[in-house]
Amino acid sequence: MPPPLSTEETFRQLADVLTQSGYPDFLPTLVQRIAHLLDVEFCLIADTTLNAAEATTIALWGNGQLLDNISYPLKGTPCETVPEREPCLYQQGVCQAFPDDRLLVDLGVESYLGMPILNTSGQKLGILSIMAAKALPRPDISREVLRIAAAxxxxxxxxxxxxxxxxxxxxxxxxxxxxxxxxxxxxxQNWPRVDGNRAGLGVALIDISRFKELNDLFSFKVGDEILAAAAKRMRDDLPESCYLARYSADQFALLSPVYSVRELEQLCRQVQKLFMWPFHCAGKDFALHVNLGCALVASDELNGPELLRFASIALAEAKSSGGGLKVFEPSMSQA
Structure with missing residues (x-):
């Protein structure tokens, strides 16, 4: 077994890895290096802001390799005892101190050191901790290494x-x-591809009829409430595979992994049904009507703006023919 690094060499190597801050692999590299510098089996960085009752690792090193990130409950673990500003040290006997922490017991951990991770306002963002199967050999140096790294x-x-x-x-x-x-x-632009070709993609533009009149009659504030209610209804009731965006002042765009005109039309009919019931906003019921223009990917060479242009042409055709739904056909672009 090689002798432990000198204090000077420990901090020199720590400084080297800290210069990589900002790079995508900084945190995984950091936990690996800390485990090596302090001669411990485990090192982790955990986020505690996502759920007050649990921690979610964002970099986890264990037994010589990077491990998949995990979420674990804080209750009954040494991580729960890490205060807002001070480190928490169990130089030995940590499993006996936390018998309900099955992860510690299963890993055979003997010692633990946790350091809070704070932002510039002093709010706790997470925990940087190390664990070892033996008593920490240099607790003072370990504490200082974690303090610098946590900052x-x-x-x-x-x-x-x-x-x-x-x-x-x-x-x-x-x-x-x-x-x-x-x-x-x-x-x-980033729609998934299958065997090098863009997977099935249908694009629909959803236009709320006479929306400008609603704004003029009831104010922009009420108009915004109506838009938000319409967006929520579509987002809640359309299939999870659909992608919904606001395209313009009174239009939404819908993307869906469909492979046939029939599938695309069925989806658009589903959108129309969602507008059969009024929207209750600002103490009033508003009945809305929508027109839809849609297009289906026919060639992998089509780009996003072209697809939207085809859907827009189909929408204009739907509105000029009295409203409803139109699917783009090449003859429309020649009209």
Whole structure:
């Protein structure tokens, strides 16, 4: 067995791995390196913000390899005792202290050190912890290593949360809480492929008739409530395989993995049925009528904007012929 690293070398190698912050594999690399530096079998980073009663690992190292992430209840575990600002150390006998933690018992863990992960406001985001099958040989150094690493992990998690929040604002419609047009175009671009070809894809544009008149008569606030109610009804009642987005002021876009015109028409009829009942908003009942134009992928060379253009042509055809539903046909684009 190689001799333990010197204190200086331990912190030098820790500093090296911390310079990788911001890279996609930073957290998995960090737990691996910490386990090596401190000569322990297990190291994990867990998020405790998703559910107050449990922790969800986002990087987990055990017995010489990266392990699949897990969620586990905090009650009755040493992770539950990690305070808001101070480390929690059980240099030995941790299984005896937490006999109900079957994971510790099954792993044969003897010692535990957990450090809270905080954001810049001092709020707890998670836990960085190490576990070993023996007593921790250098608890003071281990505590300092985890303190330094936890500060960097906190900054990393806070940055990731900010990026997710910004992305949500960028791709989410504030009124309906649906994906917006930008996200729709990205979704079309990344639609799954089978054997190199785009899988079945039907696109439908759903237009609320005379919606501008509702806005003019009852205010934009009421109009927004109606849009939100319509979005919720479709989101709740359409198949989970469907993707629904807000396309424009009074239009929604629907993507679905269908392979035939018949399937696409059936789905659009289902949308029409959802508007057979009024929407109760601002103390009133509003009866809405929708027109739909849809298109089916006929060639893998078609891109997202072209599909939407074909659906838009079909929608215009439906509205000009008195309303209802139209499926795009090549002859429409020549009219």
């Amino acid at each position: 960097q992990v906190g900054a990393e998690l806070e940055r990731s949360q900010s990026e997710r929040f910004i992305r949500k604002l960028t791709y989410r419609d504030a009124v309906t809480q649906l994906p917006n047009r930008a996200h729709l175009l990205e979704k079309l």
